Amino acid sequence: MIIQAEALVKTYSVGGTTVRALDGVDLAVEEGEMLAIAGPSGSGKSTLMHILGCLDRPDGGTYVLAGDDISRVSKDRLAEIRNRRIGFVFQTFNLLPRMNALENVELPLLYAGLRHAKDRAAEALKRVGLEDRMHHAPNQLSGGQRQRVSIARALITNPAILLADEPTGNLDSRTGEEILVLFESLNAAGHTVIMVTHEPEIADRCRRQIHMRDGRVVEIRGAAGRG
């Protein structure tokens, strides 16, 4: 198991009342899986993604990622885990505007303490089909190309899981389809992919889908295992 989460609880207090964003979520993900976390907004899927992505820590329960119990580790250690084990792909791409594609992709390796990472960044861009756009700034790239850059950035540290948060949300349907195909091919090449989405047709592309509502998993469709 690459992910083993049990009884995850996360609460927020909003204006004096306590909201249980996660109310006892269990989740196990196998290596090489392609999994969708689906649900309407406010269902807790984003909170779950933040915890799975080590951006946040749960208030209760345990989370074991690739053998490390990370429910109670320090902030620095969390940053290291994000750097090495997790590749994020965001709906709004989240590229740094003043850096070109190559520099954006290289950045995680610089934070990992590597010195010459340009070659590896170029290789990652090649994998997503952007070898001729390496020196373009994000604002010189189309939405689909930007999302490919951010996928290349997510891949560069060879992470245990790829976490995609509505990766096609800001793209037209044709470009969105291309991105989904790219995720499928990455999954076929052995990467574990977790996709957070509220669109059923995108969730259906994954072999297994978990549906959330009010901080709980309400339905699991499909079977665990490699897609």
Next chain:
Amino acid sequence: MLFWTIVKVGLKSLVANSLRSFLAMLGIIIGVAAVISMLALGAGAQKQVMERLTAMGTNLLVIRPGQSGFHGVMSGTQETLTVEDAQALLKEAPGIRRLAPAVGSIAQIKYMAQNTRARVTGTTATYLSIRDFQVEKGRVFSDSEVESMGRVAILGPVTVENLFGISDPLGETIKLNGINFTVIGVLKAKGDQGWFNPDDQVIVPYTTAMQQLFGLDHVAEIDVQVADEADVTALQAAITKVLRKRHRTQTGMPDDFNIRNQADMIETANQFTRTFTILLGGIASISLLVGGIGIMNIMLVTVTERTREIGIRKAIGAKERSILMQFLVEAVIISGLGGLIGVALGLAAAVAIKHFSDFNTVMEGSSILLALSFSAVVGIFFGWYPALRAARLDPVEALRYE
């Protein structure tokens, strides 16, 4: 992340907001330039005063009426010193090479239709050699002219210029407080001393000055030149003994005069210029501090504006320390670069002040170093809080920030 990479990233984001970075830098530039030029001005004043004190003549003792206060002298309105004191000292205190009594006051000076006010010093010819004055044209007055209350005057070059312009003053008649004097000599220029310009004065026999010009029966000072082989401390003691006896000062009562030697005067002048320098530097440092607050302000804006960037960096694995460093480096680049430009500007200002005004400036390596390290410290100090705020941002919140 490598330090050099952080510096590169910092430079990039400063260039991306170049106007804002420049404005933040401007505060530091002005502050450092002010510190540098003010310290140069202070050092210049110090050097000038020292030079002038040395030019006043060596082995000089100045006896003035009144008790010495805790800083130098109380203004001597007391009338305790007389010409007879001076004559007695010459006879009774061993170790005096020569001495000269002097009185002085500001007087109205007229030549034809020209009018000016200047200091009139009444003394003997010896005074001029003790005080290291030289006569450029003409001659000094003789002993007989002093004894006979001669109405002869030696003018400083500035006074000559004020009264005569470019024409020759020798032999001309001027009026001091309405009394006619013949100009017999012109002094060589010594240069302004700051509080008193020795080139703008009229020197006349003390006898004439005391009895005809000002109506005085006491002298304002007695200048004593110590003999080469004599011990200054012993001589001061001897003078004190003679004067106390002549003034019938009771045992246990303080002296009614004070003796200052050149070391005292140098010390007083040093104290004065040091205070002057600290004052100038202190005022200038305040502008450096204000510059630092400007940096803090800009950095806080920058951090807020780049919240999302910080979130992204954290998501891909930046530790708090890396974010802290990144923003701290930006602040230090602003202050450091501002410091360098400020040093250049300050040095230019110091050169300009020296060139275009009467003030002397001296550039010291230590003040440059001081200003530079101070500006770096300002960068770290005022950059710390914004950088810490950036580093402590919650990644989830930061990623959500629009």
